[in-house]
Amino acid sequence: MLAMQMDRIVSLADExxxxxxxxxxxxxxxxxxxxxxxxxxxxxHTEIDEIEGRTPPPHLPVVLGHEVVGTVADLGVEVSSHRIxxxxxxxxxxxxxxxxxxxxAPQFVATGRDVNGGYAEFMTVPASYAYVIPDSLEDVQxxxxxxxxxxxYRALRLTELQNGQRLGLTGFGGSAHxxxxxxxxxxxxxxxxxxxxxxxxxxxxxxxxxxxxxxTTDRAPQGLHAIIDTTPAWTPVVQALANLKPGGRLxxxxxxxxxxxxxxxxxxxxxxxxxxEREIKSVANITGADIAEFLPLAACIxxxxxxxxxxxxxxxxxxxxxxxxxVTGAKVLII
Numbered sequence: 001m002l003a004m005q006m007d008r009i010v011s012l013a014d015e016x017x018x019x020x021x022x023x024x025x026x027x028x029x030x031x032x033x034x035x036x037x038x039x040x041x042x043x044x045h046t047e048i049d050e051i052e053g054r055t056p057p058p059h060l061p062v063v064l065g066h067e068v069v070g071t072v073a074d075l076g077v078e079v080s081s082h083r084i085x086x087x088x089x090x091x092x093x094x095x096x097x098x099x100x101x102x103x104x105a106p107q108f109v110a111t112g113r114d115v116n117g118g119y120a121e122f123m124t125v126p127a128s129y130a131y132v133i134p135d136s137l138e139d140v141q142x143x144x145x146x147x148x149x150x151x152x153y154r155a156l157r158l159t160e161l162q163n164g165q166r167l168g169l170t171g172f173g174g175s176a177h178x179x180x181x182x183x184x185x186x187x188x189x190x191x192x193x194x195x196x197x198x199x200x201x202x203x204x205x206x207x208x209x210x211x212x213x214x215x216t217t218d219r220a221p222q223g224l225h226a227i228i229d230t231t232p233a234w235t236p237v238v239q240a241l242a243n244l245k246p247g248g249r250l251x252x253x254x255x256x257x258x259x260x261x262x263x264x265x266x267x268x269x270x271x272x273x274x275x276x277e278r279e280i281k282s283v284a285n286i287t288g289a290d291i292a293e294f295l296p297l298a299a300c301i302x303x304x305x306x307x308x309x310x311x312x313x314x315x316x317x318x319x320x321x322x323x324x325x326x327v328t329g330a331k332v333l334i335i
Contacts, residue, residue: 003120007061035074041118042067054256066111068118103285134299144330152179159226168227173327246276
């Protein structure tokens with residue numbers, strides 16, 4: 001089978017081909033696993049964190065990709081929950097304890113980092129961590145929902161937002177543009193403000209229903225009850241805290257932060273940014289329950305992602321674009 005494989009840690013600032021196209025054997029499912037013929041796989045910023053060494057795979061080489069949609073091609077001998085030909089999805093969680101806090105457990109295994117993922121024609125996963133894709137969702141629409149959407153759903157829940165309270169989104173890429181649609185459905189009386197560096201992203205946010213959109217360093221018309229940060233940088237964290245009203249909560253939805261602008265933290269003022277019971281909460285990984293709950297909701301709303309597609313062989317181009325260019329919507333590999 002064709003796969004795009006990571007075999008070294010490099011900086012995407014100056015490396016255009018971080019992955020290699022290789023031929024690998026089609027994996028065989030273990031007794032509790034299914035074999036998936038991959039149809040589509042989303043491209044996530046976490047893959048950049050893997051390639052650049054902020055969340056490095058425990059071993060190399062490895063096949064990246066954790067926003068996977070495909071059809072069941074084979075079943076392990078113990079599997080009865082799926083049928084060959086069923087359409088399923090796989091997210092960042094490849095396996096864990098199955099408990100309510102499995103995202104925090106040391107047994108957490110990440111798809112496309114700790115084990116091979118979906119930048120390939122086939123992959124395997126434990127049957128209990130493959131989720132039925134609603135019929136109304138096309139493959140390319142469903143792929144970013146498996147991580148960008150589901151982790152956005154988790155982040156929105158962690159804000160503890162109530163209908164009518166004001167929400168901010170800083171960074172407006174693959175996850176935030178899904179969260180905006182989700183928030184408008186769940187909290188119809190809440191105003192949503194978006195902070196993004198480029199004008200195109202701000203216009204895109206307004207087209208999806210954001211009441212206000214400004215630069216990362218701007219101030220919203222009113223203090224916000226909650227803000228979700230989906231950027232890889234530190235400056236938006238400090239600026240978001242300044243936009244919170246007293247008692248507000250900043251939820252950081254990023255697996256790692258880059259070092260480039262870490263000096264921005266020197267501008268952090270206890271009085272301006274943290275006092276009056278403002279707080280920060282991080283999102284760590286994802287649970288199977290997050291994905292299982294979110295997919296039917298996304299189909300019901302329905303959530304529609306802005307999609308840019310690439311052939312599997314062009315995964316490097318997709319990653320370089322995600323690293324170096326403004327992001328509008330999501331990128332998806334077609335296998």
